[in-house]
Amino acid sequence: MLLLQIDTALIIEKVILISVILMGSLGIAMYATWGERKVSAVMQDRIGPNRAGPFGLLQPLADGLKLFFKEEIIPDRSTGFIFVLGPCLAMLTALMTSAVVPWGPDYITESGRVISFQVADINIGILFVFGAVSLGVYGVMLGGWASNNKFSLLSSIRAASQAISYELAMGISLIALLMLTGTLSLREIVSQQHGFWNDGYFSWNFFKQPIGFIIFLTCSFAELCRAPFDLPECDSELNMGYHQEYSSMKLGFYLFAEYINMFISSAIIVTLFFGGYNFPFMDSVQHATLAHPILFTIICILVLLTKIICMILFFMFVRWTLPRFRYDQLMKLGWRSLIPLALVNMLITGVLILWVFKK
Amino acid sequence: MDIYDILFWFLSALAVACALGVILSRNPVNSVMFLIVTFFAISGHYVLMNAQFLAIVNVIVYAGAIMVLFLFVIMLMNLNADVEPQKGQLVQLAGVISGGVLFLVILASIKTAKTEYMDKTATDIGLITNLGKVLFTKYVLPFEISSVLFLSAMIGAVVIGKKEDAKPPSKADEAEMKQFL
Structure with missing residues (x-):
């Protein structure tokens, strides 16, 4: 009756890939919390977590256990269902974006089967990321509203208006990049940045779109609600933020989603601007490892992970260096500086493509 | 019935049910949530027609931006079922009449519409x-x-x-x- 033609091998392959990516992003997010505490400790001349395990490496596990064993509280006057939905949505949208990131080059097995290290190669890759980012607001907004607490509501409104304002500049800065690449598919964007040097110029998009990169980076700080733009969690004004009424693992989901978002957005930034899994002299490395092609794939994945970790460390250094902006300063920066700058960048890119490079 | 049909009927049922939920639920925040799910179902229909761009733009613009603003306004006004003012009978009557007229127009347009079916497999116009x-x-x-x-x-x-x-x-x-x- 049902004519379901399903490629079982493909499904198994994708399920394995998805679980590995899921576990990987959870693991990296876990150790990002440890890394953040260590980085802040080093920058403030402290030692940081050092009790659980060597160098405090078991600290994230201890934190997770603590959150699990805390009492689960749902406030009386909260809107029950939405109150629970909030952290779930935050987690869901955080994990969704990893589907379109190409984690490594295609691997061809001996039987000729092509294994792709990307969950879904859709031809609107970047827009999918954008969709997930714009939906990410709901977790914060619904959670803050359903808590029935003035501070939570204020904080979630701050988060939402901040996200909407910075999405505009982010989108315009991406348009300039897309005019160069001529495609929305992340896989094609990565393959265009092959190696490091091509046609007498750097092949990575960072060198072609430096202004676009700076705008994109600033906007992703704001979208992540990280310092210096962590206004929704501004404790001196709002007690704690939108997750004030949450306890136990629901709070854990909110805090964890932030670190997963940081990991994924680092992956996106690296993919868009720093060549993804490409690295200098990759052709000669590929040639040297021709006998074991799996080795080359692993090297590529490790290169990508290294770049992502450098990006995450950059996020942390900025957080512990710069003080928090004031809210009106944040809005002014978004609307009066970044959007006009992004528009000018788009115009210049268009003029250069049209008249100078004649694509 | 293949996978396409199954998805089509599932998404259609979801869209209609959630659209009913929008107008039937008492709490405005629930209405907004139902509307968001409706937009997602419609985006699913776009994906079935291989119009990925339209699908994702629908999500970004409607579900991601416009509904956030809706939610904003509703949250700030703090509308509830208890404080909702009861409308007068005249207003209710006007609502019924205008809704009925709209329904008539939609019915007429559906009746005169051409029923051309799209080729399921090879369309990349979207x-x-x-x-x-x-x-x-x-x-x-x-x-x-x-x-x-x-x-x-x-x-x-x-x-x-x-x-x-x-x-x-x-x-x-x-x-x-x-x-x-």
Whole structure:
């Protein structure tokens, strides 16, 4: 009756890939919390977590256990269902974006089967990321509203208006990049940045779109609600933020989603601007490892992970260096500086493509 | 019945059920949530037609931006079923009549519509390259006119949103502010 033609091998392959990516992003997010505490400790001349395990490496596990064993509280006057939905949505949208990131080059097995290290190669890759980012607001907004607490509501409104304002500049800065690449598919964007040097110029998009990169980076700080733009969690004004009424693992989901978002957005930034899994002299490395092609794939994945970790460390250094902006300063920066700058960048890119490079 | 049909009927049922939920639920926040799910179901239909660009733009613009603003307003006004004012009978009657007229128009347009079925398998008119080419060649005039319309709406919003009685801070205020700095 049902004519379901399903490629079982493909499904198994994708399920394995998805679980590995899921576990990987959870693991990296876990150790990002440890890394953040260590980085802040080093920058403030402290030692940081050092009790659980060597160098405090078991600290994230201890934190997770603590959150699990805390009492689960749902406030009386909260809107029950939405109150629970909030952290779930935050987690869901955080994990969704990893589907379109190409984690490594295609691997061809001996039987000729092509294994792709990307969950879904859709031809609107970047827009999918954008969709997930714009939906990410709901977790914060619904959670803050359903808590029935003035501070939570204020904080979630701050988060939402901040996200909407910075999405505009982010989108315009991406348009300039897309005019160069001529495609929305992340896989094609990565393959265009092959190696490091091509046609007498750097092949990575960072060198072609430096202004676009700076705008994109600033906007992703704001979208992540990280310092210096962590206004929704501004404790001196709002007690704690939108997750004030949450306890136990629901709070854990909110805090964890932030670190997963940081990991994924680092992956996106690296993919868009720093060549993804490409690295200098990759052709000669590929040639040297021709006998074991799996080795080359692993090297590529490790290169990508290294770049992502450098990006995450950059996020942390900025957080512990710069003080928090004031809210009106944040809005002014978004609307009066970044959007006009992004528009000018788009115009210049268009003029250069049209008249100078004649694509 | 293949996977396409199964998805089609599932999405259609979801869209209709959630659209009913929008108008039937008492709590405005629930209505907004139902509307968001409806948009997702419609996006699913676009994906079935291989119009990925339209699908994702529908999600970004409607579910991601417009509904957030809806939610904003509803949250700030704190509408509840208890405080909702009861409408007069005249207003209810007017609502029924105008709704009925709209229903009639939709019915008439469905009756006269051509029932051409799309080829399920090989359509890529909705992909971004084709859509862009059509928009910027065949339909470039309507496209530009609609963008002018958006620009004028934006300027209108700025004019309305501008405060008319914004005074520069007085000397006393400034002195007070300096104390804090």
